[in-house]
Amino acid sequence: MERVIVIGSGPAGLTAAVYAARANLRPLVLAGGLYGGQLMLTTDVENYPGFPEGIMGPDLMIRFREQAERFGARIENVDVTAVDFARRPLLVRTDDAEYEAESVVVATGASAIWLEVPGEERLRGRGVSSCATCDGAFFREKHIVVVGGGDSALEEALFLTRFGRRVTLIHRRDRLRASKIMSNRALSHEKIDIIWNTVVQEVLGEDRVTGLRLHNVAGSTYVFEADALFVAIGHTPNTGVFAGQLDLDERGYIDSPDGSLTNVEGVFVAGDVNDHRYRQAVTAAGAGCRAAMDAEKYLEALEFKIENVHDRGPLPALP
Ligand code: NAP
Numbered sequence: 001m002e003r004v005i006v007i008g009s010g011p012a013g014l015t016a017a018v019y020a021a022r023a024n025l026r027p028l029v030l031a032g033g034l035y036g037g038q039l040m041l042t043t044d045v046e047n048y049p050g051f052p053e054g055i056m057g058p059d060l061m062i063r064f065r066e067q068a069e070r071f072g073a074r075i076e077n078v079d080v081t082a083v084d085f086a087r088r089p090l091l092v093r094t095d096d097a098e099y100e101a102e103s104v105v106v107a108t109g110a111s112a113i114w115l116e117v118p119g120e121e122r123l124r125g126r127g128v129s130s131c132a133t134c135d136g137a138f139f140r141e142k143h144i145v146v147v148g149g150g151d152s153a154l155e156e157a158l159f160l161t162r163f164g165r166r167v168t169l170i171h172r173r174d175r176l177r178a179s180k181i182m183s184n185r186a187l188s189h190e191k192i193d194i195i196w197n198t199v200v201q202e203v204l205g206e207d208r209v210t211g212l213r214l215h216n217v218a219g220s221t222y223v224f225e226a227d228a229l230f231v232a233i234g235h236t237p238n239t240g241v242f243a244g245q246l247d248l249d250e251r252g253y254i255d256s257p258d259g260s261l262t263n264v265e266g267v268f269v270a271g272d273v274n275d276h277r278y279r280q281a282v283t284a285a286g287a288g289c290r291a292a293m294d295a296e297k298y299l300e301a302l303e304f305k306i307e308n309v310h311d312r313g314p315l316p317a318l319p
Contacts (some may be wrong), residue, residue, distance in 0.1 A: 001005045001100045002028045004295050005092050006073075007080050008107035008238075010037020011281045012271025014064035014073075015288030016105045016295075021071035022046045023296045028101075029068065029075040030094065036061035038235070038272070039281055041131040043159040048281050057133070060281070080108075085245045085264045099250060102302065103266045103295040106242065107288060110235035110272040110279070115147065119203030120231070127209025132156040135228075141165045142227035145212060147200055149173060153232035154182040160230065161191040168226065169194045170214065195224075203229055237273045251276060260291035266302075268294050 005022045006013045020027035039045065044058030051060075057265035069075060084091040089100040111182040112130040116121055120128055129135040136144075136159060146157040149171035157233065160167050169186065174196045176183045188193050195214070211225045222314035237253045239246075247263040253274050260268040270291035271284035273295035 001024075001089055001102065003101070003299060004028070004103050004105060004292070005090075005099055005101040006105045006107060007092065008032065008037065008109055008271065008273070009035040009065070009075065010039065010061070010107065010109045010271060010284060011064060012109070012219075012284040012288035012291070013037070013105070013107035014061070014068050015285040016268075016270055016292040017068035017073040017075070017288075018064075018071060019289050019292035020105070020295060021068055021073040024072075024291070025296065027068075027073050027105075027292075028099065029073055030080050030092065030099075031075050031077050032108075033077055033079050035075070035077045037064070041112075043082060043132060043133045043155065046282065063205070073108070080241055083241055083245050085267055089265060090264075103268065104297055105260075105288070105291045106199070106246070106267065106269045106273060107271045107284075107296055108238040108242075108273045109284075110237045112231070113234050113236050115200055115231055115233065117200055117202055119205070123203050123205055123209050123297060125228075126207060127205060128203055128231070129228065130231050132159045132230055135230075136160050136163045139228045141161050143168070143225065143237060144228045144230065145170055145200075145224070145226045146230045146232055147171075147231040148234070149178060150232070150234065151178045151182050153175075154178045154186040156230050156232045157186055157192055158182075158189065161189055164191065164228075167192045168224075170198050170200060170212075171196055172199050173197065200229070224286070230308045233308065235279075237276075260287065260294045266295075266298055268292075268298075 003025045004027040006016050006029045015030045017027050039057035039061050044054045046054040078094045082093040092099045140163045143166045144160045145168045147170050197217040200212050201215045204211040214224050215221045254269045268291040270287035
């Protein structure tokens, strides 16, 4: 029986693992087949405190992982396929194993959203991507399009200027959602141009991307030549296995009316799977810390209850 199982291995999950490990709870981290979360698909992280020069996302996550392991966390790169939180101990299943636990921290994060337009799925890996770090280098001296108007889109666009001869950002509105600093950087970059008020209707090309069919608010539809499409339009929470087990909000994020607590006693939540507002590595890490501390308190209270039942012993004899 595990004392704490952490599901997920982004900043939230691995911070929960560091704290739980340092509390001698020997957490088991079910990290997912693609461990490390969204930062594994990011380039420079410049706003994580403690790294004044910035750090690459994957390097940061390797450090998180090493830190958790140093204190005794056991990390397995497997996906959780089912949970049963209606029973005690709590049950967590993967394809090959079944684990019982006194407490669980859910930190499964969120995943990239796609445009869902014709041609997008067919040409994924052939010019369509959601990860500039992974695929940017394939498009040296090419014309690259990025879709989206948030920080992710601008971060991708800026990174892709290292490779592309030209980077076009296509945004559906007439103003960016991204932070001022990122917006200013992108708007003033000589390689980046922006097409406003426009959506992608179709990705064109036989065996690789050759262009996009665009549609703008003025009502015109036209073909725009491009060699690659990077989609950066936000994320959706990874809560599939928790449906029916934990309360979710109307957007599918795990509900936590009070800190890291969920509607199930002993199950705690942290990070982007429960946060559609801040969604930062540092807020996720903070939430992971909070969840582990809550789990620790919960286990202490549980032990106290059990010890009290045992310690009471037989009733004293009546005089
Ligand atoms: P986001 O802030 O939700 O932005 C998504 C963008 O995609 C919006 O501009 C949205 O348009 C657009 N969009 C959504 N659905 C679309 C569709 N179907 N077709 C076309 N466009 C669509 O997501 P994000 O950029 O991934 O950022 C998420 C969070 O992470 C934010 O809090 C952000 O600050 C943070 N983040 C920070 C950094 C950094 O500081 N370095 C880097 C990455 C992310 P509308 O504007 O019209 O809604």
